[in-house]
Amino acid sequence: MRSGRLVTRLDIYIFRQVLVALLAATGGLTALIWLTQSLRFVDLVVNRGLSFFVFMHLTGLLIPSFVVVILPITTYIVIQFIYQRLSTDRELMVMRAAGLSPFALARPALMVALLATFMGYALSLYIVPASLSSFRDYQWQIRNRLAAFLLQDGVFTPLSDKLTVYIRSRDTDGSLHGIMVDDARDATAHATILAERGRLVEGPNGPRVVLLDGSRQQIDHQTGRLNMLTFKQNEIDLADATKDDGTRVADMSEVSLGALLDPHPALDRDKSKWIAEAYKRLTLPLTTMSYAMVALWSSVGGAFRRHGGWMRQLAAVGIMVALLALGLVIGSLAARDNHLIFLMWVHAIAPGLICAILLMAPAVLFLGYRLRTSSV
Secondary structure (H helix, E strand, O other): HHHHHHHHHHHHHHHHHHHHHHHHHOOOHHHHHHHHHHHHHHHHHHHHOHHHHHHHHHOOOOOHHHHHHHHHHHHHHHHHHHHHHHHHHHHHHHHHHOOOOOOOOOOOOHHHHHHHHHHHHHHHHHHHHHHHHHHHHHHHHHHHHHHHHOOOEOOEEEEOOOEEEEEEOOOOOOEEEEEEEEEEEOOOOOEEEEEEEEEEEEEOOEEEEEEEEEEEEOOOOOOOEEEEEEEEEEEEEEHHHHEEEEEEEEOOHHHHHHHHHHHHHHHHHHHHHHHHHHHHHOOOOOOHHHHHHHHHHHHHHHOOOOOOOHHHHHHHHHHHHHHHHHHHHHHHHHOHHHOOOOHHHHHHHHHHHHHHOOOOOOOHHHHHHHHHHHOO
């Protein structure tokens, strides 16, 4: 009874340490990646007038896609770190002396890895596609309805293939100075519009620019003469200028698993990529368990060494680097030829099975030895 109670307390002790460390490591690394990736959106707030809430909303939708990629890696790092610390503090030695097998020592970490695997599937199959779809919808909305904020001082800004806007300077109140617009939306009336000043206003369909004290220059294709019209005030709808025809085409990273496995006939050219993406979502969470087994094999597998098994630790690091590189290569090959998709399953499952066998082998041999000696 005491032994079972001791095992339960030790399980909770190790489980809590691994789980807390995993949450901290994953959260910290995710925040770091989010910070580096969000820098490209800072200009929208600083120079183009978008609110900080829009910035946080837009970049926050990318966080689940970061977590699903780094979760298997942080699981390996945390398990390796926690068990190495337990070994350095001689806690593993005491647990082994209490009669705990390598599997009993690995059990709390396996429970955490299993939770991380379930979380990986939830992210990969549901949360990440939904968040990326919302992210691209929001980008679409910003580009089509807030196109005016994309204007930069001293830069020719193409708002579409047929409309380019240049402004010399912009005041803090939104007033524009030195405006030039190249408008080719009407193929029969390609015009260049110049204005001394202007301002941005919100129209019923999106942003509009009001031009003051300017001229409209247009070539008459029949006579070849330049026609010029001066005006005191004119308006151009920027929302219509950037609005694409039809609806936005969904990317393979934001559609459901079923849509990936059975892509639209129009996507036959990229069908192999879509199918490979589907199996990537199914296999990536499984690497969490495999990476965890690599860490456990290097930490609690084999005989205990007083000064630590540094060679085994270095071997585990080398194996992890090789697995990460191999995963990228296999993913690229499977996207070109779907007959190689089975390699994705091998890459996700085989390392974990091999390390599990190596981890359990001493206990199995010891049990066999006990059975043989008892029979004698």
